[in-house]
Amino acid sequence: MISSKTLKRLTERVLRRIGLEPLIYHYVCRKNLRRYSENDRAFLAANPGMILPPPQLRFDVIACSSAEYYVTTGKKMAEQIQSVIRKWGSPDTRVVCEWGCGPGRILFALEALDTGKAMEFIGSDMFAPSIQWAQSVPDCRIAFHLNNMEPPLSLADSSVDFVYAVSVFTHLSESLSRTWFQEIMRILKPGGVFWFSTHSGQQHLSELSPTQQKKLEQGQFVAIPSWHNGSQMYTGIHCPALMKDIITASGAELLEHQPGGNNTFQDAWIVRKIKIQTPSPAPVA
Ligand SMILES: C[S@@+](CC[C@H](N)C(=O)[O-])C[C@H]1O[C@@H](n2cnc3c(N)ncnc32)[C@H](O)[C@@H]1O
Structure with a gap:
């Protein structure tokens, strides 16, 4: 007897193969909007004045x-990022950038934690509706930028103290x-x-073919592709060996790797851009 979970996976696989996955996305989205509409009304009534992006x-x-989920998870993530800044950032950390910020779920909460208003916040994303919405929020001191699928960001070299990216590489190809x-290091x-x-791939093993599982074991990149790169529907899997290679190739220093460190289902990584070595002064003759 085939379970409903397996049937769902098989149906998704077939729809993906024939290019109809956007249909699933729109169907699931409509269903989700209906499911939470009543809760949302109650939550917003209990929190008057709260500015949130549309459902x-x-x-x-x-x-x-x-x-409610959007607000509580954004706040929790902002607190996690704040503790990383406190642990690993320099005491002078001033400019903080979120790459792949969406409509600012985390960034608005992080800005609210900066009660002394000492920091400068920047958000960048390639999805125009998210950035347009974030830019429309009144009295906002976060600078939101739209970027393309490929670098560059509209930020100068060596201009940011701390960058974070929550669930962004998870939607990108290896290249x-x-x-x-490299762009973040710039x-x-x-x-x-x-x-x-x-x-890391551990959560997706049942969705991978034997060939993909083998590639993962060999430290290679694996994707569950659909629709387009960068979208919620494209899953990029970077096993730890591959990620360490990307970090080393960019000349960064790995500070921490926390399996399951992001909400238990994604690995969290903390790296530092290596300080540029200043040549020692020539000996005085
Ligand atoms: C899963 S969402 C996470 C959004 C946000 N970090 C959060 O946790 O609320 C992934 C985000 O990455 C963005 N994204 C994907 N590829 C990107 C790219 N090349 N440059 C900038 N943003 C990108 C998407 O548009 C989307 O907003």
């Missing part, structure tokens, strides 16, 4: 339109991951810190 944008970014990693100041999350 469709919330779904686009975390695959769940619930207003885009490598170029974006905008970081020497000694600056980068926190990011990846799929």
Whole structure:
């Protein structure tokens, strides 16, 4: 007897093969919006004045339109990022950038934690509706930028103290991951810190073919492709060996690797841009 979970997986695989996966996305999204509409009304009534992106944008970014879930998970993640900045950032950390920020689920919460208003916040994403919405929020001191699928970001070399990217590499191919990693190193100041999350593959084993599982074991990149790179529907898997190679190739220093460190289902990584070595002064003759 075939279980409903297996049947769902098989149906998804077939729809993916014949290019109809966007249909699943729209169906699941509509269902989700209906499911949470009543809860959302109650949550917003209990929190008057709270500014939130529309339900469709919330779904686009975390695959769940619930207003309460959007707010509570954003706050929790912001607290996690704040503790990483405190642990690994320099005491002078001032400029913080989220790459792949969506409509600012985490960034708005992180800005609210900066009660002294000492920091400068920047968010960048390639999805225009998210950035347009974030830019429309009144009295906002976060600078939101739209970027393309490929680098560059509209930020100067060595201009940022701390960068984070929550669930962004998880939607990119290996080659885009490598170029974006270099780009983040370009905008970081020497000694600056980068926190990011990846799929290690352990959670997706049942969705991978035997060939893909073998590739994963050999430290190679594996994708569950669909629709387009960068979308919620494209899953990029960077096993730890591959991620370590990307980090080393960019000349960064690995500070921490936490399996399951992002919400238990993604690995969290913390790296530092190596300080530029200043040549020692020539000996006085
Ligand atoms: C799963 S969502 C996470 C959004 C946000 N970090 C959060 O946790 O609320 C992934 C985000 O990465 C963005 N993204 C994907 N590829 C990107 C790229 N090449 N440059 C910038 N953003 C990208 C998507 O548009 C989307 O907003």
